[in-house]
Amino acid sequence: MTSELVFWLAPAGVIVGLLFAALFYRDMLRQDAGSEHMQRIGGHVQRGAMAYVAQQYRIMLWVFLGLGLLFTLLSFGFGVQSRYLPALFLAGGAFSALAGYVGMQTATRASVRTAAAARHSLGGALRVAFRSGAVMGLVVVALGLGNVLAWLLFATAFMPATAEQGGGLVLITTTGLSFGMGASLQALFARVGGGIYTKAADVGADLVGKVEKGIPEDDPRNPAVIADNVGDNVGDVAGMGADLFESYCGSLLAATALGAAAWSQDPVMQLKAVVAPLAVAGLGILLSVVGVFIVTTREGASQKQLLASLSRGINVSAVLILLASAAVLHGLGITNPWGLWGAVVSGLVTGIVVGRATEYATSPGYSPTRRVAAQAEGGAATTLIAGLGAGMQSTAIPVLAVAVGTLMAFLCASGFDIEQLNVGLYGVAIAAVGMLSTLGITLASDAYGPIADNAGGNVEMCELGPEVRARTDALDSLGNTTAATGKGFAIGSAALTALALIASYIEVVRLEMLRRGETVLLMESGVSIELSVASLQDFMAYFNVTLLNPVVLAAMFIGSMTAFVFSGMTMQAVGRAASAMVDEVRRQFRENPGILRGDCEPDYASCVEISTLGAQREMIAPALLAVLVPVATGLILGVAGVIGLLSGGLATGFVLAVFLSNAGGAWDNAKKYVEEGHHGGKNSRAHHAAVIGDTVGDPFKDTAGPSLNILVKLMSIVAIVMTGVTVGFSLL
Known part of the structure; x- marks a missing residue:
């Protein structure tokens, strides 16, 4: 099996992914969109969502154009960056935005059709909702893999490279990492802005509507209800799509860069190392399509049966990918194929374990969330304490899973030889x-x-009636579990991707030093090592990257601090926007008593505007923090400081993200557990306390937590992109 033959699995996956995404989208549009009233409500949500996206993309356009001009100046004016950086950066942002836009267009149209299908059957509603979700899933992976392929093919044909620059494929793959910066920055804006939007609306709707006025969730009398529904799309669809798009691209780009570097002295094996991750990704798309068709259910299915249906589709895809990747890696003839297959297994198993651990920590079917619900009988204080404790404890299994998975992947790939650092x-x-x-x-x-x-x-x-609401409630409750599991999966993948990006940083440092005319590393011992063949251990010794170096330790503290400051900024932003929303909802109820009587319709537009303006205003500062900290660290503390910063940010950011997401998820589902009739049911003391816990948890699980996994990757990619500045102008 030749490298060229295996390579074609990647473009085949791109084509099939886009084809089935288009087919699922067309099938969704053909479904019944319900009554005129249903379509009018759905139209409110769709217009609000697309208005927000349009406003966000206008702001992003100016940010990206400004940074693009800066990178053009650094590339063509000062010569400290690759001349391909501006184009790659803009392309990354554009395609990340496109992935989120497609997901938003699909979700806003699919929700009303899911509601219409729920009038007839649970299975029909699940089919519409899940296959509409698959549109975004397939678009994200197809666009991500397609962009990586396009860059590799373009650069191979047109990008000049010499052996002195580290070899053609090394230069091509490391330069491609610049694409990830655009994708990561766009994802951060989408996640932070979307999270602020949705939680401002959610908090306003819950505190005033549920707690103060005692009206049900999604009651049309609540002025914030449309903004809340819009927020579900801008935060959990556009935000999540952009987030995982950049994770997917980052993992592929890091794998190709590290593969090219590990076998830089063996061109044949180097090509196979670059092709292998692309082929595995292509297989993943092809077999994910198979899994989508497996997800079905019957009328009257329980929560457990619904979850089993979704799990069956994911698990079948995972098993098929494992079997197919074993055949591809062995047939490719790459060095240690079974070891690399073991690394693939380690990654998949780690993802499954992290997802299941998140499900256990946040699902109302398990004891952690039920204990939080039980504490709600004692009031808001005990609810908050229980949720914080549950979130802290929930970090154990995901952290251990990622630690073990990382070690196993390293050892399997290196043949259990820790000296083979590059291959590991x-x-x-x-x-x-x-x-x-x-x-x-x-x-x-x-x-x-x-x-x-x-x-x-x-x-x-x-x-539409209690039987229809019962079907959508079953789907919604399942969606809460899958959303929490998805956040855990995204955080786990971010940890592995960020670690690979940190390793890639050293290869970019090597190329930058070669570009500047340096040919050897002069070690403290007086020994000179040829730069083009120096190992990663040689670079660590040359830059004194050890825990005894105070520069590294100081930078690690700064990285840890950045994760907390970033989380604090995003949560404070939610608080300010939510306060404005609460004031507006109270004002409408106070000035127009007919709203609560159902005599007139609330002013939904004003609440949508508050969330939109709050999100746009508040998302800039956290994004600037993520960009400026690695640049400043590189300029002051140099290469050793950057590695310390990224290591501290990754370790702290990963654990903090798991804690925030799981604590918020536990509070959310504890509230739903009480609403099902436990511990006094709706409008009881426990319910009011649980609603407060859910309100506190909203920015935990939907703003700060999910944004942290982008932060750790974005800091790594910014450091990579700014390597020329760090190597050329650092003070230390």
Whole structure:
């Protein structure tokens, strides 16, 4: 089996992914869109969502054009960056935005059709919602893999490279990492802005509507209800799509860069190392499509049966990918194929374990969330304490899973020889690709959640009856679990991807030093090592990257601090926007008593505007922090400081993200557990306390937590992109 033959699995996956995404989208549009009233409510949500996206993209356009001009100046004016950086950066942002836009267009149209299908059957509603979610899942992976392929093919044909620059494929693959910066920055804006939008609306709707006025969730009398439904789309669809798009691209780019570097002295094996992750990704798309068709259910299915149906589709895809990747890696003839296959297995198993651990920590079917619900009988204080404790404890299994998965991937790929650092790190990158190989169907199960949630809102506002609401509630409750699992999966994949990006940083440093005319590393011992063949251990010794170096330790503290400051900024932003929303909802109820009587319709537009303006205003500062900290660290503390910063940010950011997401998920589902009739049911003391816990948890799980996984990757990619500045102008 030749490298060329295996390579074609990647473009085949891109074509098939886009084809089935188009087919699922067309099939969704053909479904019944419900009554005129249902379509009117759905139209409010769609217009609000697209207005927000249009406003966000206008702001992003100016940010990207400004940075593009800066990178053009650095590239062509000062010569400290690759001349391909501006184009790659803009392309990364554009395609990340496109992935989010497609997901948003699909979700806003699918929710009303899911509600209409729920009038007839649970299985029909699940089919519409899940296959609509699959549109975004397949678009994300197909666009991601397609962009990586396009760059590699373009650069191979047109990009000049010499052996002195580290070899053609090394230069091509490391330069391609610049694409990830545009994707990561766009994802951060989408995640932070979307998270602020949705949580401002959610908090306003819950605190005033549920707690103060005692009206149901999604009640059309609540002025914030449309903004809340819009927020489900801008946060959990557009935000999640952009987030995982950049994770997917980052893992592929890091794997190809590390593979090219690990076998830089063997061109034949080097090509195979670059092709391997692309082929695994292509297989993942093809077999994710198979999994989508497996997800079906029957009328009257329980929550457990619904979850089993989704899990069956994901698990079948995962098993098929494992079997097919074993055949491809062995047939490719790459060095240690079974070891690399072990790395793929490590990544997939790690992703499954992290997802299941998140499900256990946040699902109302398990004891952690039920204990939080039980504490709600004691009031808000005990609810908050229980949720914080549950979130902290929930970090154990995901952290251990990622630690063990990373070690196993490293050892399997290196043949259990820790001296083979380059090959072992390539295995870690392959593990990240393996974890994300099921993204086509995993993201479908995540995007399905907000579609089902919006469908339930449409049913409630249109008063379609308790049997229809029961079907959408079943889908919505399942969506809460899949959304929490998806967040855990995204955080776990971010940890592996960020580690691979840190390793790639050293290869970019090597190329930058070669570009500047340096040919050797002069070690403290007086020994000179040829730069083009120096190992990663040689670079660590040359830059004194050890825990005894105070520069490294100081930078690690700064990286840890950045994760907390970033989280604080995003949560404070939610608080300010939510306060404005609460004031507006109270004002409408106070000035127009006819709203609560149902005599007139609230002013939904004003609440949508508050969330939109709040999100746009508040998302800039956290994004600037993520960009400026690695640049400043590189200029002051040099290469050793950057590695310390990225290591500290990754370790702290990963654990903090798991804690925030799981604590928020536990509070959310504890509230739903109480609403099902436990511990006094709706409008009881426990329910009011649980609503407060859910309100506190909203920015935990939907703003700060999910944004942190982008932060750790964005800091790594900014450091990579600014390597020329760091090497040329650092003070230390």
